[in-house]
Amino acid sequence: MLILSIVSKRPEESRSARTRTAFAALICLPAVLLCCAGSALGQVAKPNKSTEAPSPNVPGHFVDITQQSGVDFTHRSAHTPLKYLIETMGSGVALFDCDNDGRLDIFFVNGAPIINPEPKGTIPKKTGPEYWNRLFHQKPDGTFEDITEKSGLQGIGFGMGVAVGDYDNDGHEDLFVTSYGGNQLYHNNGNCTFTDVTAAAHVGGEGWSTSAAWVDLDNDGRLDLVVARYMKWDWNDEWCGEHLPGHRAYCHPDIFPAVPMLAYHNDGGGRFTEVAQRLGLDKPARALGLAIADYDHDGRIDLFVANDSMPEFLFHQKNDGSFEEVAMESTAAVNGDGQTYAGMGVDFEDYDNDGWSDVFITDLANQRYALYRNLHDTTFDYVTNPSGIGKSSLLHSGWSTRFLDYDNDGWKDLLVAQGHDLDNVELENPLLHYREPMMLLRNMKGRFDDVSSTSGEVFKKSWAARGMAIGDLDNDGLIDAVVTLNDGEAHVLRNETAGPNHWVTLRLIGHQSNRDGIGAVVEVTGSGPSQWATVTTSSGYLSSSDPRVHFGLGVSPGNLSLEIHWPSGIVQKLQDLKPDRQITVDEPANSDPSSGAKP
Numbered sequence: 001m002l003i004l005s006i007v008s009k010r011p012e013e014s015r016s017a018r019t020r021t022a023f024a025a026l027i028c029l030p031a032v033l034l035c036c037a038g039s040a041l042g043q044v045a046k047p048n049k050s051t052e053a054p055s056p057n058v059p060g061h062f063v064d065i066t067q068q069s070g071v072d073f074t075h076r077s078a079h080t081p082l083k084y085l086i087e088t089m090g091s092g093v094a095l096f097d098c099d100n101d102g103r104l105d106i107f108f109v110n111g112a113p114i115i116n117p118e119p120k121g122t123i124p125k126k127t128g129p130e131y132w133n134r135l136f137h138q139k140p141d142g143t144f145e146d147i148t149e150k151s152g153l154q155g156i157g158f159g160m161g162v163a164v165g166d167y168d169n170d171g172h173e174d175l176f177v178t179s180y181g182g183n184q185l186y187h188n189n190g191n192c193t194f195t196d197v198t199a200a201a202h203v204g205g206e207g208w209s210t211s212a213a214w215v216d217l218d219n220d221g222r223l224d225l226v227v228a229r230y231m232k233w234d235w236n237d238e239w240c241g242e243h244l245p246g247h248r249a250y251c252h253p254d255i256f257p258a259v260p261m262l263a264y265h266n267d268g269g270g271r272f273t274e275v276a277q278r279l280g281l282d283k284p285a286r287a288l289g290l291a292i293a294d295y296d297h298d299g300r301i302d303l304f305v306a307n308d309s310m311p312e313f314l315f316h317q318k319n320d321g322s323f324e325e326v327a328m329e330s331t332a333a334v335n336g337d338g339q340t341y342a343g344m345g346v347d348f349e350d351y352d353n354d355g356w357s358d359v360f361i362t363d364l365a366n367q368r369y370a371l372y373r374n375l376h377d378t379t380f381d382y383v384t385n386p387s388g389i390g391k392s393s394l395l396h397s398g399w400s401t402r403f404l405d406y407d408n409d410g411w412k413d414l415l416v417a418q419g420h421d422l423d424n425v426e427l428e429n430p431l432l433h434y435r436e437p438m439m440l441l442r443n444m445k446g447r448f449d450d451v452s453s454t455s456g457e458v459f460k461k462s463w464a465a466r467g468m469a470i471g472d473l474d475n476d477g478l479i480d481a482v483v484t485l486n487d488g489e490a491h492v493l494r495n496e497t498a499g500p501n502h503w504v505t506l507r508l509i510g511h512q513s514n515r516d517g518i519g520a521v522v523e524v525t526g527s528g529p530s531q532w533a534t535v536t537t538s539s540g541y542l543s544s545s546d547p548r549v550h551f552g553l554g555v556s557p558g559n560l561s562l563e564i565h566w567p568s569g570i571v572q573k574l575q576d577l578k579p580d581r582q583i584t585v586d587e588p589a590n591s592d593p594s595s596g597a598k599p
Helices: 017-026 389-393
Strands: 032-036 062-064 093-096 105-108 134-138 144-146 158-165 174-180 184-188 194-196 209-215 224-229 242-244 262-268 271-274 287-293 302-307 313-317 323-325 346-349 358-361 370-374 380-382 398-404 413-418 439-444 447-450 465-471 480-485 491-495 502-509 521-525 531-534 549-554 560-565 571-577 581-586
Touching (some): 093 158, 174 224, 224 287, 346 531, 502 521, 502 560, 521 549, 571 581
Antiparallel strands (some): 032 581, 093 105, 134 144, 174 184, 262 271, 287 302, 302 313, 313 323, 346 358, 358 370, 398 413, 413 439, 502 549, 521 531, 521 560, 560 571
């Protein structure tokens, strides 16, 4: 992937003295399909609109439509009196189109029963439909139907996360499901039915896997697979004391050894080879979240890993295709006081519209969510407090998260699924809560305001939220979300934010690059400032979001220009495109920078 051809640099801002001190102490175009929303990608009739009217002063408006949508999923984590750490984790969710009908479908990962006590070395198995993973197919009227049995996606073990990607470039999205004790790869047969090809693909793995990311690490046109793993852990869980007499405590992650991630090279023909050690991705981690971006504009994709209670990892790809872990020297490994924190969810996107990917990480209460601004020189500045995020997040615990422009004003906001990991945390600290409302942070041109309390009744409900995926479920140009709870019911949140702002959504189809276009960098320019985004399905925690790229454009966007830097190195330019529509873009056959088309 080539770097952006023109990125204006502004004078660099020095890192805070506190950060420096802390670190010192730690030492072009065969086809372009232009369509109004809902035509080429499928006209979608919504379920009955909510009667809850937004106030004109409310910056956002989300509505819980779970009941009328037909989605009925309850996650089972099998809580026991022994307080096994795995009970706290929850599971992920994926938004993807399983049959290419233009409508997003929903896949949920579920747990499995736990014997009390569980013998050492046991791998839990699903024993009935209440523990199945679930696939909900979206119908033309916008409601969903459970097609799990038809799909073959029930699963077999104690599931954790999911990653979506078309690994064989056949035009159908495949699923990789992570679990405790082994993972599963499901090949999409093209009609929302799937075949378990794990054994033939050699991607089963072992241990406790969490998040995963499909990404073409070597730009050979085939998606590779990176799998985060949490720790070396078994059912002979340690006795870690009591919060209060009679209330056993969950063990802190620090007492369990870290383990390396897994990385699978796609060899073609449905086979993969594990190459983490060869690529330098085998540094022991307690990894929970994964995100991708080319943070230094060298044309090679990099990986950010959210680690629990140890330094965060930034794997920079070198010229030879191997990786070096550089978070400490990039000043993105710890917070501004040089302290580690419980990194859980992560996103790797450009929040300040300067063309350089920044990092946002969720963690536990009293730690503050971490925001690192890219300084354009391979380093980052910890800007949690000056951005306003520190004050908003101090007493909250976050899991999955994504940047999204919920109000289409041209600035990426933040949505966070929240809830503490300890189900009895109130016994020790009454200011903290196991169940918390979702958080919505509005991006005010680089500073974030917490608008949760004024953005709909859904932000007043307390959940033990874990996984979250975002996408435009109803193809109306507003980004929606689906949230999973730990040992609770999932929720479908529809974005009904009113306003005059415009938008555009892009679906990329690679030909020399991987078919999903994952890793491509897209720049959109209208009458206002340019915006950039990296094509990815994997960010947040355990979850996989809509692969389409969405941009809010503000009130008067004018005609649009696009510049796409494909993983193959091809640079594609499109001019005079209209807003308020979804655009499908095929990768061209050559790198002529003048290639393009006017609709």
